[in-house]
Amino acid sequence: MNQRAVILIALALLAACALPLLVSNYRVFQFTLVLVYAIALLGLNLLTGYNGQISLGHGAFYAIGAYCAAILMDKFGVPYWATLPVAGVVCLVVGFLFGLPALRLEGLYLALATFALGVSMPQLLKYHHLEKWTGGVQGIVIVKPDPPFGLPLSPDQWLYYFTLAVMILMFVLAWNLLRGRVGRALIAIRDHHTAAEAMGVNTALYKSLTFGVSAMYTGVAGALGAIAIQFVAPDSFNIFLSITFLVGIVIGGLASIPGAIYGALFIQFIPNIADEISKAAPWAIFGIFLIGFVYAMPLGVNGAIRMLIARLARKQQDGLRTAGSPLSENAAGKPENDSHTAG
Amino acid sequence: MAALLQVARLHAAYGPTRVLHGIDFALEEGSITALLGANGAGKTTTLRALCAMVKTEGEIRFGGARIEGKSTEDIVRLGIAHVPDGRGTFVNLSTEENLRLGAYVRRDKREVERDFERIYGYFPRLKERRHQQAGTLSGGEQQMLAVSRALMLRPRLLLLDEPSFGLAPLVVREIFSIMRTINQSEKVSILLVEQNAAMALDLADHAYVIETGRVVLSGTSDEIKQDEAVRRSYLGY
Amino acid sequence: MDALIHQVLAGLATGGIYASVALALVMIYQATHHLNFAQGELAMFCTYLAWTLINAGFGYWAAFLLTVGLSFVLGVVIERVVIRPVENSPVLAVVVVFIGLLVILNSVTGWIYSYTIKTFPSPFPAEPLFGNKYMSSHEIGAIGVTLVVLLLLYSFFRFTPLGLAMRAAAQNPASAKLVGIRVGWMLALGWGLACAIGAVAGMMVAPIVFLDPNMMAGILLYAFAAALIGGVDSPGGAVFGGFLVGVLENVLGAFVIGNELKLAVALVLIIGVLVVKPTGFFGKVHVIRV
Numbered sequence: 124m125n126q127r128a129v130i131l132i133a134l135a136l137l138a139a140c141a142l143p144l145l146v147s148n149y150r151v152f153q154f155t156l157v158l159v160y161a162i163a164l165l166g167l168n169l170l171t172g173y174n175g176q177i178s179l180g181h182g183a184f185y186a187i188g189a190y191c192a193a194i195l196m197d198k199f200g201v202p203y204w205a206t207l208p209v210a211g212v213v214c215l216v217v218g219f220l221f222g223l224p225a226l227r228l229e230g231l232y233l234a235l236a237t238f239a240l241g242v243s244m245p246q247l248l249k250y251h252h253l254e255k256w257t258g259g260v261q262g263i264v265i266v267k268p269d270p271p272f273g274l275p276l277s278p279d280q281w282l283y284y285f286t287l288a289v290m291i292l293m294f295v296l297a298w299n300l301l302r303g304r305v306g307r308a309l310i311a312i313r314d315h316h317t318a319a320e321a322m323g324v325n326t327a328l329y330k331s332l333t334f335g336v337s338a339m340y341t342g343v344a345g346a347l348g349a350i351a352i353q354f355v356a357p358d359s360f361n362i363f364l365s366i367t368f369l370v371g372i373v374i375g376g377l378a379s380i381p382g383a384i385y386g387a388l389f390i391q392f393i394p395n396i397a398d399e400i401s402k403a404a405p406w407a408i409f410g411i412f413l414i415g416f417v418y419a420m421p422l423g424v425n426g427a428i429r430m431l432i433a434r435l436a437r438k439q440q441d442g443l444r445t446a447g448s449p450l451s452e453n454a455a456g457k458p459e460n461d462s463h464t465a466g
Numbered sequence: 467m468a469a470l471l472q473v474a475r476l477h478a479a480y481g482p483t484r485v486l487h488g489i490d491f492a493l494e495e496g497s498i499t500a501l502l503g504a505n506g507a508g509k510t511t512t513l514r515a516l517c518a519m520v521k522t523e524g525e526i527r528f529g530g531a532r533i534e535g536k537s538t539e540d541i542v543r544l545g546i547a548h549v550p551d552g553r554g555t556f557v558n559l560s561t562e563e564n565l566r567l568g569a570y571v572r573r574d575k576r577e578v579e580r581d582f583e584r585i586y587g588y589f590p591r592l593k594e595r596r597h598q599q600a601g602t603l604s605g606g607e608q609q610m611l612a613v614s615r616a617l618m619l620r621p622r623l624l625l626l627d628e629p630s631f632g633l634a635p636l637v638v639r640e641i642f643s644i645m646r647t648i649n650q651s652e653k654v655s656i657l658l659v660e661q662n663a664a665m666a667l668d669l670a671d672h673a674y675v676i677e678t679g680r681v682v683l684s685g686t687s688d689e690i691k692q693d694e695a696v697r698r699s700y701l702g703y
Numbered sequence: 704m705d706a707l708i709h710q711v712l713a714g715l716a717t718g719g720i721y722a723s724v725a726l727a728l729v730m731i732y733q734a735t736h737h738l739n740f741a742q743g744e745l746a747m748f749c750t751y752l753a754w755t756l757i758n759a760g761f762g763y764w765a766a767f768l769l770t771v772g773l774s775f776v777l778g779v780v781i782e783r784v785v786i787r788p789v790e791n792s793p794v795l796a797v798v799v800v801f802i803g804l805l806v807i808l809n810s811v812t813g814w815i816y817s818y819t820i821k822t823f824p825s826p827f828p829a830e831p832l833f834g835n836k837y838m839s840s841h842e843i844g845a846i847g848v849t850l851v852v853l854l855l856l857y858s859f860f861r862f863t864p865l866g867l868a869m870r871a872a873a874q875n876p877a878s879a880k881l882v883g884i885r886v887g888w889m890l891a892l893g894w895g896l897a898c899a900i901g902a903v904a905g906m907m908v909a910p911i912v913f914l915d916p917n918m919m920a921g922i923l924l925y926a927f928a929a930a931l932i933g934g935v936d937s938p939g940g941a942v943f944g945g946f947l948v949g950v951l952e953n954v955l956g957a958f959v960i961g962n963e964l965k966l967a968v969a970l971v972l973i974i975g976v977l978v979v980k981p982t983g984f985f986g987k988v989h990v991i992r993v
Contacts, residue, residue, distance in 0.1 A: 224978045236932045239970030246967045373799045409808035413803030421792035482769035542883035571883035
C-alpha cells in the first residue's frame, strides 16, 4: 500500500474517532449502524464480489447472528462482547454447511437457493415450536450495555467505539486474507473456475470456506446490530434485508474493501433522504437513486473513484508528452477532431 | 481498377491503448491477401477495425465507398463476412441453425437453400452433424462451421482470423484447399490473418507483414517466400 | 383421497399462474440472458392499465388485446430507455437496475391507484365447467390460456427466423452482430414479448387474488423457482415447473407442514431438486470446450 493510501486511511480513522463527540446521540446510533452494515457488506463482498457466488440470502446470516446475541444476552445473561465470537462461530458453521450443497449450483440457481434461505428465515423465526427461544412474532428485547470502567461516554458513544474497533479488526483480517494466496485463489475461482481447478486449487474447499467466512462476518454484524437496536423481531430480517445488502455491495463497489463502507453509507442514509424528498412514494425515489447510481457508476462508488484517480494520473503523464497524436483524449474525454468512433 | 478494399492511415485503439499506428493496404477483387506477423502485431485488430468492432481513425473504402463509422451490422449487409478468432460459433444452437443465421440478412430464400446444399458439398461432415449442438463439434469441424456460416452470407469479402489456430495440419490443409476453390469458383475475395506464415503464403496471392501496428513489408507471396532474409527476420522460418 | 385430488387440482390451478409468469421470465432470459426481477411488478402495472381501460368502458376482450399491445410497447421502451445504458455493465449492476425498476413501479402504482384492493373481471363463465367441484371455469381457462401462449412462444422461437435471431443475440451478441443481427433491437423485442406475456399472466391472476400493488410479489418468487426448476432456457420446462410448484405448495401446505412453513419447505424442496439436477429438469447442460 502506498504512502498516499496510508495517509488517507489514517485521516479517515481520525475522523471516525472524532465523530461521536461532535454529533447528537441519534446520529451516533445511525453511524454505528453504518459500521455494522459495513461489516455485513464486507462479508457479502467476500462471497459475491471476490468469489463470484451470488447470495440473495445474507439477511438470514445477519438474523442468525442477531438472534444468537439476543438469546444469549436475554436468556443466559452472557455479556454483550462475548456474544460476538459465538455468533461468528455459529454462522461460520451454518454458512459452511450451506455452502456444501450450494457447490453444485451456479449463478442463477445459487441465487435462487440463497433467495429461498432469505425468504424462509422470518417464517422459521416465527415458527411456533421455536417460540420458546425466539420469542415468536414479538421478538426479544435486550438492554444496551453501559460503557465499562466508568468512561465518560453515553451508551451510544461507547457502542460506536466498540463497533468501530471490531470493524477495524475484521477489515484488517479480510485485507490480509485477500492480498495473499487466498485472495488470488478466490478471484481465480471467480474468473475462470476450470483453469483454477486445473492448476490445483481446491475449488470445492475454498468455495465452501468462503461461504462460511462470509456468513461469519455478516453474523457478527448481525449481533452488533441487535445490540445497537436493542431489539430483534422476525420481520426485520425479511428478504428485503438480503436485497438491500446486495444493492449495498454493488453500489459500493464489488470486490473492494472500501466499497463496503460506501455501500453501508448508501443503504443507511439514502432511504432517509428519499423519504424526505417524497412522503407519498419514497421507494420510487429510492429506486431512482439506485438506477441513477448504477448509470453514473456501473462499477460502484469505489470503481468510480479508482477511475478518477487513474485518469488524473494519466493526465499528469500526458502533460509530459508532446501533443498532436490522434486518438488522445482531451479534458472532456472525447476523441479529438477528425477521429471516427465506430460501432 | 480500384481495389475492392482500400485502407489508409488506419489507427485503432482498445480504450486508451493504441494498437494500430497508421496502416495502409489494399486488396484486389478476386484475390487472396494475407496479413502476417507475430503475436500481438495488430493483425486481429485490423480485421476488427474493418468490422467496426474497435474504435478507429482513418479511411476504409469498400467497393469505392467509405465505410468507417458504420455499425457492424450495416457492414455485414455490404457483403463483408468475418470469421473471428475463436470462431464465434453459437455453441448452444445446432449446426444447421448456425448456418441459417449466416444467411440472416438475405432475402432470396430459394438461393439460401441452394447454398445449404453447396456448403454441405464442401463439408460433408457438417451435413452429418447438422442437428448436433455446435459446441460439441471438434475443433476442425467448428472451424469448418465458422467458415461456412460466413459463406452463407454470399459475401464479396471474407475475413478469416487465424483459421489454422489449434488445428492439426491435415485439417488446415483441407480447409485451405476449400478456400482456394471458393475463391476461384465463386470469386470471393479473402483477407487472411495468420501466424502460420508458410501455409498462408501458399494460399495467398499477396501478403503484408505487420509489426507492432505498422505495415513493414508488402509484396506478392512469391516475392516474400523467395526472400530469405525477410522470411527469417519477420516470419521465423 | 378426495381431499388429495382437490389439493392437486387446486395446485394445478395456481400452478397455471406461476407457469405463465415463469414463461415471461424465461422469455426475457432467452432474449437477454438476464433474469428480470421486475417482471412481477411490470405485469401488475399492466394489469392496472387493463383495469383502467375496462373502467373507461372498453369491453373485456378489447381491453385485453389493447393491454397486450400497450404492454409490448412498454417493454420495448423500458429496454431501450432504462436498460440500454447498462447493457455492457456487470451482471449485478443490471440486477440492481432491475431492483430499482421493481421498486419504482410498485411505489408509483400504489401512489396512482392507492393500495385498496380492487376486483378484476374474468372472461370465463362463473359456473364451473361440467359442474365439477374442483376447479372454477376461470382456473381452467387460465391454464388453457397459459398453454396457448406457450405453444405460440415455442413455435416462434423454434421455427421463425426472428426467434432464432433473438436466441442467437442473447447467447452470443458479438457473433450475432457479425451475421448482421441488430442485437439492441432483439433485446428490446424480447422485453416487449415478456412484458406482454406478463400482462396476460397478471390479467389471469387478478380475478383470483384481487388487484393490489403487491399481488405479484409472492407469485414472482414461486415463478422464479418454477423457471429454474424447469430449466431457465426451456419454455416448456417453465410451464412444467409452474405446475409442479403449484401442486407442491398446495399439497405440502394442506398435508405436511401447515401454512406457516409451506413457503420455506417448498423452497427447500426446490433446492433439493436443483442439487440433484443443477440446471433444472429440462435445462440444457452447457458443454463448454475449454
